[in-house]
Amino acid sequence: MSNSKSQTDRRDFLTTSLAAGVAGVAMVAGSGNLQAAEKKKHYSLIQPGSTILFQGDSITDAGRDKSAKAEATPNMQPGFGRGYAWMAAASMLVGRHGKDLTIYNRGISGHKVPDLAKRWKKDCIDLKPDVLSILIGVNDIWHKFAGKYDGTVETYETGYRKLLQDTKAALPNVKLVICEPFVLKCGAVDDKWFPVFDGYRAVAKKMAEEQKAVFVPFQSMFDEAINYAPPKHWAGDGVHPTPFGAALMASAWSKAVNHVS
Amino acid sequence: MSNSKSQTDRRDFLTTSLAAGVAGVAMVAGSGNLQAAEKKKHYSLIQPGSTILFQGDSITDAGRDKSAKAEATPNMQPGFGRGYAWMAAASMLVGRHGKDLTIYNRGISGHKVPDLAKRWKKDCIDLKPDVLSILIGVNDIWHKFAGKYDGTVETYETGYRKLLQDTKAALPNVKLVICEPFVLKCGAVDDKWFPVFDGYRAVAKKMAEEQKAVFVPFQSMFDEAINYAPPKHWAGDGVHPTPFGAALMASAWSKAVNHVS
Numbered sequence: 001m002s003n004s005k006s007q008t009d010r011r012d013f014l015t016t017s018l019a020a021g022v023a024g025v026a027m028v029a030g031s032g033n034l035q036a037a038e039k040k041k042h043y044s045l046i047q048p049g050s051t052i053l054f055q056g057d058s059i060t061d062a063g064r065d066k067s068a069k070a071e072a073t074p075n076m077q078p079g080f081g082r083g084y085a086w087m088a089a090a091s092m093l094v095g096r097h098g099k100d101l102t103i104y105n106r107g108i109s110g111h112k113v114p115d116l117a118k119r120w121k122k123d124c125i126d127l128k129p130d131v132l133s134i135l136i137g138v139n140d141i142w143h144k145f146a147g148k149y150d151g152t153v154e155t156y157e158t159g160y161r162k163l164l165q166d167t168k169a170a171l172p173n174v175k176l177v178i179c180e181p182f183v184l185k186c187g188a189v190d191d192k193w194f195p196v197f198d199g200y201r202a203v204a205k206k207m208a209e210e211q212k213a214v215f216v217p218f219q220s221m222f223d224e225a226i227n228y229a230p231p232k233h234w235a236g237d238g239v240h241p242t243p244f245g246a247a248l249m250a251s252a253w254s255k256a257v258n259h260v261s
Numbered sequence: 262m263s264n265s266k267s268q269t270d271r272r273d274f275l276t277t278s279l280a281a282g283v284a285g286v287a288m289v290a291g292s293g294n295l296q297a298a299e300k301k302k303h304y305s306l307i308q309p310g311s312t313i314l315f316q317g318d319s320i321t322d323a324g325r326d327k328s329a330k331a332e333a334t335p336n337m338q339p340g341f342g343r344g345y346a347w348m349a350a351a352s353m354l355v356g357r358h359g360k361d362l363t364i365y366n367r368g369i370s371g372h373k374v375p376d377l378a379k380r381w382k383k384d385c386i387d388l389k390p391d392v393l394s395i396l397i398g399v400n401d402i403w404h405k406f407a408g409k410y411d412g413t414v415e416t417y418e419t420g421y422r423k424l425l426q427d428t429k430a431a432l433p434n435v436k437l438v439i440c441e442p443f444v445l446k447c448g449a450v451d452d453k454w455f456p457v458f459d460g461y462r463a464v465a466k467k468m469a470e471e472q473k474a475v476f477v478p479f480q481s482m483f484d485e486a487i488n489y490a491p492p493k494h495w496a497g498d499g500v501h502p503t504p505f506g507a508a509l510m511a512s513a514w515s516k517a518v519n520h521v522s
Contacts, residue, residue, distance in 0.1 A: 076490070077494055086505070090509050090512075091513075094482055095516065224354075225354075243508070244351065246508070248348070248351055248355060255356065
């Protein structure tokens with residue numbers, strides 16, 4: 001999926017990025033002793049009363065009911081579909097936080113960064129999330145391969161950065177979770193995706209670094225997962241996760257937002 | 262699924278049981294100061310190099326490949342099937358622990374406590390697990406309803422206790438994870454299951470208490486989960502989890518063994 005140098009770079013980055021995020025938390029807390037150091041290690045982005053929003057494309061959408069009624073009903077399965085966002089939401093809802101959480105899914109199948117931008121006020125800003133998780137990028141490259149879109153990796157970077165800057169301007173306290181775009185090498189994903197796809201992943205990583213966001217390394221995760229089951233076990237067409245891929249994503253997402261190492 | 266008193270009892274127990282387990286850990290560590298208290302809160306049963314064994318019935322089996330070759334190959338998906346044990350294993354393997362872990366699944370469809378006892382040397386003791394997770398009980402009641410078995414809740418308790426005592430005698434350092442048997446009220450599960458099923462759950466809870474085991478409250482979890490999606494979303498026949506039920510179980514199992522609150 002990537003050469004070993006970029007793997008190493010990514011892992012180094014992850015360590016640095018998470019450390020930077022944690023340092024940010026410690027600064028806010030205004031403490032620097034060992035006890036605070038212990039505490040910050042276990043800081044969770046999810047707090048009682050949090051509003052959490054999942055945003056993205058078909059991987060996040062996962063067949064959710066997009067009727068006005070379902071969209072107006074947070075926390076319930078029909079509005080979540082059957083993917084990682086629902087599995088992560090169910091784990092949060094059933095866990096310690098219970099009914100104090102308000103969780104939405106607004107992923108829409110086929111969407112790219114410019115599509116998010118067009119519906120961002122209604123589908124993000126107006127929902128006033130405390131925690132915003134974004135997984136976007138696979139269509140920004142896939143639709144280009146299919147001749148349906150002429151954006152490049154530079155378009156992706158410029159658009160993604162503006163989206164995040166606009167979000168921070170409107171919601172200064174929002175906690176960002178940026179998910180790494182990923183593919184499995186099977187189904188629709190063949191050699192032509194590489195190394196160009198690595199450029200999109202690097203942009204997502206850069207966005208997380210710039211925004212001091214929590215970064216969820218889905219590609220690194222799946223690169224490791226194929227040691228235990230073949231690519232099609234995790235995503236039949238290489239892009240859309242099976243329930244096993246989705247469960248693994250939900251687990252990684254939860255660990256990342258809860259800073260569980 | 263249960264009256265509110267037994268719910269309260271169970272929750273009180275959970276708090277007590279986990280605290281007792283944690284206190285046990287602190288005693289082993291031989292420290293009693295605040296720093297140790299911080300550490301014990303985040304103690305994980307899963308350590309680098311751990312051998313982990315999932316035991317149980319069809320819910321654990323989940324269609325695993327039971328060939329000699331698959332059973333001799335820990336960590337790989339074919340030997341795990343498609344249930345909570347695989348999802349929990351995948352999360353551990355792909356996470357921080359990586360290849361230092363050795364994880365087996367030896368669940369067998371249809372099994373009850375006496376069936377486990379018959380194959381315990383080969384399918385548990387000889388594998389020398391550091392962490393042993395058991396989910397057993399639903400067939401101990403279901404097969405009785407079906408007229409295929411005449412054991413009672415007392416048979417379940419006596420057999421389960423002996424199984425655990427024999428295990429501790431053979432593997433004095435094994436860390437036990439006892440999972441609460443559960444049903445969803447749909448499919449094959451109707452009113453005749455209650456309140457008798459609550460008695461089996463109470464036995465599992467008692468076993469965890471007696472052995473200072475980590476207890477995974479699957480029934481409490483599903484009792485909460487039906488607030489967000491109907492019973493059949495989690496287990497179509499009321500007994501065997503869907504991928505969504507399995508993912509929720511894997512998440513709860515991971516939180517319990519990692520003492521993440």
